[in-house]
Amino acid sequence: MDPIRIAVVGLGKIARDQHLPAIAGNAAFSLAATVSPHDPGREGVAHFASLGDLLYGGPAIDAVALCTPPQVRYDLAALALKRGVHVFLEKPPGATLSEVVALRERADKVGVTLFAAWHSRFAAGVAPARAWLAERTIQKVSIVWREDVRVWHPGQAWIWEPGGLGVFDPGINALSILTHILPRPVFLEDAALSIPENRAAPIAAELRFRDTAGADIHMDLDWRQTGPQSWNITVETDAGTLKLSSGGAVLTLPGGTEHNEDLEYPGLYSRFANLIRGGRSDVDIDPLRLVADAFLRGRRESVEPFND
Template identity: 85%
Template sequence: MDPIRIAVVGLGKIARDQHLPAIAGTPAFSLAATVSPHDPGTEGIPHLSSLDELLKKGPAIDAVALCTPPQVRYGLAVQALERGIHVFLEKPPAATLSEVAALRDRADKAGVTLFASWHSRFAAGVAPARAWLAERRIEKVSIVWREDVRVWHPGQAWIWEPGGLGVFDPGINALSILTHILPRPVFLRTATLSIPENRAAPIAADLSMCDTSGAEIHMDLDWRQTGPQSWDIVVETDAGTLRLSRGGSVLTTPTGTEHNEDLEYPGLYSRFANLIRGGRSDVDMAPFRLVADAFLRGHRETVEAFHD
């Protein structure tokens, strides 16, 4: 079977750190082109300044991975879907829920694959955590997701603009794990969003949620942490405590600790290939809905200015 010819659109940090290596290591794909108006591209791979140029001039492609800021993904995805090209959306999948819903409908009508990706769900501990929790009664959940924005998003002004999500850009990773491992749906009760006086998006957030059985869920997000970073989810159950740490790569249950090699992005691309081969889409909006709910219902407080 011939490999799927894919173009990567947007060559920022995540594309170079994760997407390009994952594509190179996934035999189902071949990197056909890269697209960016600001980056010179990768040696030996055709490079174009825009998706429009690529679609007009070639090379031919079967799929695109959209790694641009979310505020511009909708238009790019529409261009691809109209040409019958499969679309991989980095997270968050778009700037709004309505955009994602519209893209899902377009993909269905075009008969092509749309994949709203959640890379943290492919962290090593997540699948076994989901299996372990399936038979347990959830009593309480605590999430602490604190990191240093200057380390992970240096100079990325778009992330502070409307649609960029601010601290929810990493926070949605935790929500993607939460909504995947818990056996019941989750909804927001209250939220506090801390927004720097010179920015449009929050630098920290405190969320109170619960599942449909009433189990309390608390989430602490902060982009101001220096030193060791915290990406931890603790689930208290009737059979003891489960902990996912290091972003989901380390799983601890009452029977011990598992720490396996993380292959998040290779896992995403294997999933994308299987969806394409099977003629299916995967557009789970549960994590994105919780973020939207936080912006809808959250109390906003102004905090000191943030400067890179």
């Protein structure tokens, strides 16, 4: 079977650190081109300043991975779908729920694959956590997701603009895990968003959810953490406590702790290849819907200005 010819659009940190190595390590794909108006690309790989230049004048491709900021992703995805090209959406899949739903409907209509790629769901501890919790009664959940924005997103102005999500850019990773491992639906009850005076998006947030059985879920997000970073989800159940740490890579159950290799992006690309070969899409909007609910219902609190 011939490899899937894929182009990577947007060559920032996530593309270079994760996407390009994952593609290189998966025989189902071949890197056909890269696209960026600001980056010269990789030696030996066709490079274009825009996706239009590639689609209308470049080598033939079967799929694109969109690693751009979410605010510009809809038009790029729509253009690719129009040309019958499969689309991998880096998280979050879009700047709004409506545009992601529109893309999903368009992909179904033209018969190509659209994949909303929640990478944290592929962390090593997530699948066994989901399986263990399926047979338990959830009593309480605590999420602490704190990191240093200066380390992970230095000088990235787009992330502070409307649609950039602010602290929910990392926080949505936790929500993607939460909505995947809990056996019942989750909804927001209350939220407080801390927004710097000079920014449009929050730098911290405190949220309270509950599931449809009444289990309380508390979430603490902060982008001002220095020193060790915190990416932890703790679930108290009738059979003891489960903890996912290191962003889901480490799973602790009442019987002990499992440390496994980080295979998030290789897992994503295996999933994408399987979806393409099977003629299917995977566009789960639940994590983005919870973020939208936070902006819809959350109280906004002005805090001191933030500068990189």
